[in-house]
Amino acid sequence: MSRSIALRHVSKKYDRGSYAVQDVSLMVEPGEFLVLLGPSGCGKSTVLRMIAGLEHISEGELFLDGVHSNETPPHQRDTAMVFQNFALYPSMTTRENIGFPLKLRDPAADHGPQVEATARMLAIEDLLERLPGQLSGGERQRVAMGRAVSRRPSVFLFDEPLSNLDAKLPEHLRAEISSLTKELGVTTVYVTHDQSEAMSLGDRVAVLREGVLQQISSPEELYTLPANVFVAAFVGTPRINLLEAVVHAPLDARMALNLGRQSLALPVPLSADHQLLRVQQGRPVIVGLRSEAVRIAPPSEARPGEAALTGLVEHVEYQGHEVLVHLNTGSRPAVVPDPETARPRFPASRRRVPRPPGPGRVRVFPARRKSRPPIVSGGPSATAAQERRTTVGSDLVVRTGPQGRVRSGAQVPLLVDLAQLYVFDHRGRRICPAPDDVPGLD
Ligand SMILES: Nc1ncnc2c1ncn2[C@@H]1O[C@H](COP(=O)(O)OP(=O)(O)OP(=O)(O)O)[C@@H](O)[C@H]1O
Numbered sequence: 190m191s192r193s194i195a196l197r198h199v200s201k202k203y204d205r206g207s208y209a210v211q212d213v214s215l216m217v218e219p220g221e222f223l224v225l226l227g228p229s230g231c232g233k234s235t236v237l238r239m240i241a242g243l244e245h246i247s248e249g250e251l252f253l254d255g256v257h258s259n260e261t262p263p264h265q266r267d268t269a270m271v272f273q274n275f276a277l278y279p280s281m282t283t284r285e286n287i288g289f290p291l292k293l294r295d296p297a298a299d300h301g302p303q304v305e306a307t308a309r310m311l312a313i314e315d316l317l318e319r320l321p322g323q324l325s326g327g328e329r330q331r332v333a334m335g336r337a338v339s340r341r342p343s344v345f346l347f348d349e350p351l352s353n354l355d356a357k358l359p360e361h362l363r364a365e366i367s368s369l370t371k372e373l374g375v376t377t378v379y380v381t382h383d384q385s386e387a388m389s390l391g392d393r394v395a396v397l398r399e400g401v402l403q404q405i406s407s408p409e410e411l412y413t414l415p416a417n418v419f420v421a422a423f424v425g426t427p428r429i430n431l432l433e434a435v436v437h438a439p440l441d442a443r444m445a446l447n448l449g450r451q452s453l454a455l456p457v458p459l460s461a462d463h464q465l466l467r468v469q470q471g472r473p474v475i476v477g478l479r480s481e482a483v484r485i486a487p488p489s490e491a492r493p494g495e496a497a498l499t500g501l502v503e504h505v506e507y508q509g510h511e512v513l514v515h516l517n518t519g520s521r522p523a524v525v526p527d528p529e530t531a532r533p534r535f536p537a538s539r540r541r542v543p544r545p546p547g548p549g550r551v552r553v554f555p556a557r558r559k560s561r562p563p564i565v566s567g568g569p570s571a572t573a574a575q576e577r578r579t580t581v582g583s584d585l586v587v588r589t590g591p592q593g594r595v596r597s598g599a600q601v602p603l604l605v606d607l608a609q610l611y612v613f614d615h616r617g618r619r620i621c622p623a624p625d626d627v628p629g630l631d
């Protein structure tokens with residue numbers, strides 16, 4: 190049996206008055222696999238612990254199967270939690286560890302068959318008589334999962350279960366977790382800071398930043414229609430290219446996005462999304478281009494809807510199946526919070542002033558809770574300043590096939606597919622494609 194989980198305006202406030210989680214509302218359907226994704230300190234574990242009953246809910250309501258459950262004791266919630274650090278009993282064998290929750294529930298019964306069935310499911314039948322000290326990290330995590338699974342709970346709660354394991358192993362265990370939860374049909378909430386893990390596991394992914402829910406969507410929608418620049422920057426490898434731009438929308442000439450030394454001319458007739466950018470005339474915005482939205486090709490090969498740029502090859506990164514070409518187009522990388530960076534834990538006055546970003550990097554905002562700083566610096570006349578502050582180093586990463594031969598130092602022509610253009614306003618909200626529009630999603 191699996192159950193639904195609903196959070197309504199849930200907040201968690203710790204003693205010193207700061208919110209770890211702020212006004213989070215979400216619904217997990219029975220049997221659904223929801224991933225909570227966000228950088229360190231954004232409140233993911235706190236949400237999970239509130240669902241488990243290990244943390245008191247300061248404000249808002251939790252419903253399990255539609256029943257108000259804020260005060261339900263943890264052992265009556267029928268949830269099973271798997272932690273990052275395995276937490277096995279060191280003096281118990283695998284058999285005893287897996288059977289322990291069953292024994293607690295019914296000390297007199299023979300749990301052998303159920304323990305063995307669970308071990309078979311996780312391919313650890315051969316390890317039943319071993320102690321945790323005689324197991325590898327991956328095996329120990331499998332035993333921990335076996336212990337969570339054995340009593341057939343109605344909700345699984347995973348708190349970064351793979352983050353302590355070697356890089357190779359998690360991919361294998363990832364697939365096992367996915368098939369296990371699907372096979373059992375149990376509602377699952379899974380916490381991770383690893384976007385590729387989130388995208389490969391989740392039916393839906395909820396992105397948190399500083400305790401605030403940014404977006405909850407399917408992995409496909411998160412990638413193709415990020416609600417804001419933070420989500421866009423967090424999801425996808427290599428990271429989306431984010432460039433400062435100014436909207437140039439004269440009445441008597443072609444509309445363009447000025448990137449500093451070059452500009453992206455928008456195709457005519459303007460698409461509905463591009464039409465809407467007109468109101469941003471003269472304003473600073475952020476242009477987002479995924480690495481697959483740009484190709485190295487001369488203007489003569491341009492397809493309808495592609496705009497030409499040029500770039501100086503700074504660095505070529507061979508990945509085997511593909512090549513990432515780092516280019517300098519004379520643009521300015523946008524100032525976006527770095528999703529990989531933990532929230533600063535000391536007051537602003539003691540914080541060091543961040544150094545300017547290196548090539549391909551982004552600068553980090555000091556975290557603020559109430560009013561978030563605008564994402565783009567500069568005002569309506571930002572173009573001149575932008576020109577002056579043009580960076581040295583790469584500002585655009587383009588993905589090409591392994592046969593694409595470019596060398597560092599070469600000036601190359603680029604074609605940008607404007608159907609894959611993202612534009613975010615100065616607060617970081619996506620304005621193109623327009624928020625209500627869901628092109629290409631069936
Ligand atoms: N008991 C506590 N008292 C005060 N603050 C706390 C407490 N527990 C957590 N916090 C704070 O709440 C915020 C959210 O913590 P939480 O552990 O939920 O984040 P997280 O996203 O799971 O991070 P990580 O990925 O690093 O585990 C953090 O700033 C953390 O310092």
